[in-house]
Amino acid sequence: MTAPEPTPSARKTELLEAAYAYALEHGLADLSLRPVAAAIGSSPRVLMFLFGNKDGLVKALLARARVDELAMIEPLHSSVSGLPEAVAHVWTWLAVEEHRPLLRLWAEAYARSLVEPDGPWGGFAESTVTDWLAVLATCQPEPERTTEQGLVLRTLALATLRGALLDLLATGDAARITAAVELQTGVLATSPEV
Amino acid sequence: MTAPEPTPSARKTELLEAAYAYALEHGLADLSLRPVAAAIGSSPRVLMFLFGNKDGLVKALLARARVDELAMIEPLHSSVSGLPEAVAHVWTWLAVEEHRPLLRLWAEAYARSLVEPDGPWGGFAESTVTDWLAVLATCQPEPERTTEQGLVLRTLALATLRGALLDLLATGDAARITAAVELQTGVLATSPEV
């Protein structure tokens, strides 16, 4: 519930950043201490000392990934108004090729948390769904934000974004998928009355 | 390219079926020979003999899962006409609670294939996207089936289904997500002109 370390110790954040870069291109599934330690110029002993155990490291990496995720969410709160505009805004971020390693990591953690509810993955999938639904709610106009229909609209918007992301990660066909997302924002903008 | 065994040997299919049941509830990520062999009343030696190596077993399990997947796709070809109807039809299948282990397995394989293009996961994600797009195409009326807009519509339909599936697997909130999918089929049915 509470943060275990108020001051994460400069060395710890430094190694975490390096391990994060390693995880972005190697994935989390078969991550093991010795290879990652060798890659970031450290040792398994030090990782154990700083993160307690392997699960602690994985949890820290997941939390680090969430920082990047939240960094893109934040501008939505202020500048964007309306669900279609929010979807368009998020998609432009998702479609950027440099973000793909992060998104692959996200997909991996999501799927893993579905199969293995225990362990460091915890309720990753569930919490990421509710978090995003909450963010999308802040972009909706007032009558729609609190109604049942507004929740369904958010759910649809989120599903479209996530499904499009899955397609993009698999095929890389940005043009086709972007056209589909834009089509969705179009119909969402012209038919909020259902 | 070709099937390695025209007659998979009764014993092999029997053990594959048992291992498939095991994988459905334990996942593929940390599958290892000894536990699965013990669970299905066999031995690692026999699994090696029948499937060559672990990757062979995993590939066989993935192929077995695809059989279930194709079994639901098939009725789409004949009875369903129109993309919205196809989406509704697929979703009713996806939402059935008994299918959830299979869908979790699917999500796991999909994510894994994104991170690890080599190995038995191969191009699982990419092939599953193109396969489904092809199936959805057969449900579209003729002018729309071959146009660029038709491809975009298929892409959007598939994205909605996959995104909704991710939500369902994480939250299990069938009512909310089903409402979102039905909303989507509604707007897709009334606005094919974009």
Added chain:
DNA sequence: CTCCTACTGACACGACTGTTTCAGTAGAGG
């Protein structure tokens, strides 16, 4: 009976896993 194919058990090999133990070293504060 023999032979051949399909299958199986017991065991060991080397590699790798997370983790622990013991012994340090560098730097800051007093």
Added chain:
DNA sequence: CCTCTACTGAAACAGTCGTGTCAGTAGGAG
């Protein structure tokens, strides 16, 4: 100077992994 904290290296622990080796056994075909 001493001391305490933060960090690190080397090595070993017990366990699991995929895989290979060598020896079988059951059953049908000739």
